[in-house]
Amino acid sequence: MQELIERRCSKLLKDAVDSATTDIHIKPDKTTYTVSFRSFQSLRQVAQIPFELGDRMIAYFKYLSLLDMSEKRKPQTGSFQFPIEVHQYYFRISTLPSVLARESIVIRVMPESTARSIHELAAFRDSARLLEKLAESRQGLILLTGPTGCGKSTTLYSLLKHCNERLNRNIITLEDPVERKNDAILQIQVNERAGLSYATGLKAILRHDPDIIMIGEIRDTDTAQIAVRAALTGHLVFSTIHARHSVGSLYRLHDLGVSHEEMTQTLIAVAAQRIVPVYPEIGEDKAVHKALYEILHGERLEEALLSAKRQVPYALPESLSFAGQYREGVKIGAIEPAETSAKDYLV
Template sequence: MKEPAHHIILDAISQSASDIHFHPTPNEVEIHFRINGQRHLYKKIALTKYKVILAYFKYTGKLDIGESRLPQQGSLSFEENKLSYSLRISTLPANSLESLAIRILPQKDIQSLHELFLFPNQFKQVRKCLKNKSGIILLTGPTGSGKTTTLYAILKSFMEDNNYQTITLEDPVEKSFAQAVQVQINPESGLTYDEGLKAALRHDPDIIMVGEIRDQSTAEFVFRAAYTGHLVLSTLHAKDTFGTILRLLDMGIKKLELEQSLLAVASLELLPLQLRKFKNQRAAIIELLEGEILSEAINKQLSPLTAIDFQKLRRKAFAYGYISEENCF
């Protein structure tokens, strides 16, 4: 059933979708595309057709076709018109039939950092943070907020300005980046984050990038990596900057460790632009905690009154005509 699956991927790419969701219902399967952060119904297909498509993606994504009781994840490459894409395949047991989600990751050139931000002064703030030689810079936000894209753009910015030895530890590797040594974490084969760090340190790195903090053990690992005197970049799912502090504390990271190692927390939100020349584009705004404001948030565990929040930034974007009123609040 290559052709129907192929057409679905092509249609998703043509509509600039970031994700495809196959949602089984008792009588049929709904297919949704996520476009600019919004979920749109693409079409409905019969259950029999979906089972064949599901089997195709599980096979090509190197998942266990016979396993339907446990979640699985895999990946595969997709090429069209000389453009390459990485497809992240994820299945989830749902009632009597598995749900399928596919994330589409274009393997195009990594964007420059200044292209990502709506306001130039925020780009300058992030660049300032990059001048530190050691410590942790965290990019946070919900799924689809552009954390990984921004993370790669930061690495690209580093490499343009400095001849840094950069090593990434990722699970999985999201995008090919020739200027960095990219390590695919594989716990099943014994290559854990800790083992990867030990090996990375023998390569004399200037920068260590950890793809994502998913749990307490990964959080502890990131802070251990910072103790080695290197600059560490990573991402974390959190609503905003202050929520990031609370999440790290909840993960068991001590207040003293935060003060000693955490340089900055940048929480991202993508805004759909309404100006005609930016049609179907989004740009990032950031809440940034650093310096004394970050220390205040860590010690008082209160959101600092001096911090700029997303609501103020959205109002500013609306005042400049970048976004519509419905996206302002």
């Protein structure tokens, strides 16, 4: 039976990797577990499995992640490494108890171990060049935002790769968990059980003479304040924040206790992103998925900050917005048209 469980789990992980899945969902229903894959922000059901088999598969994934296999009443998080064909992949697991007395789990498929160049990720070269230029700033705060599964962390790792290769600076990351290991930089993993939170970890990092700090996510007031303080004291800080668009990130920061003056002094840029199907060469018939970036910086950022302070809506020029870039890409044949409108596609 155990050999069967291991084969089923291995096949599930391989199927996820082969289909460019970002998250595997195993959720209990009334009579079975439903297995779904999230790919490029879309969730699709791929299988239903009996409770007995699902319970054993969940237990096996918890075993791989060094989680407490007997604990089913509390949420747990962990990560594990697993070989698929000739490559090693990293996976992050999150468990939640449900009212059905069974656990729901989500397994995040980590990106490949080697970070790709921002030019490989971006749909348009101008966006890639601008992000690289912004990443070479001496100090300040650069934020990535967008929905789950849109590739924010992948972009951050790409920018860190650029900084590490082009700049002679001390780079330290604080992540929950570390999504891609890089021996060239110092990476720290949040461990709440050991008392290492984002807030306590950032305080310790500031005493370690960093030039560049990457924070996995600004998720609370303490983390936001320490990130701002780091940016104010001569460090370049990268992080992600949850907001639908670049302008929305300013309001999210305000909700987390960051003042207008602090944003004005620290923010270098806010880049929201979405994944779209792009033709590598105009005229090709097979699309690959790449990132559109809506980048708020310079005068546009100043205008948006002033509008936010006055509580007046601010809209980016059409050419810089997601919808404008999308329409232009479709017009020149670089982006595959969606069945829905550009506005619906990029929400």
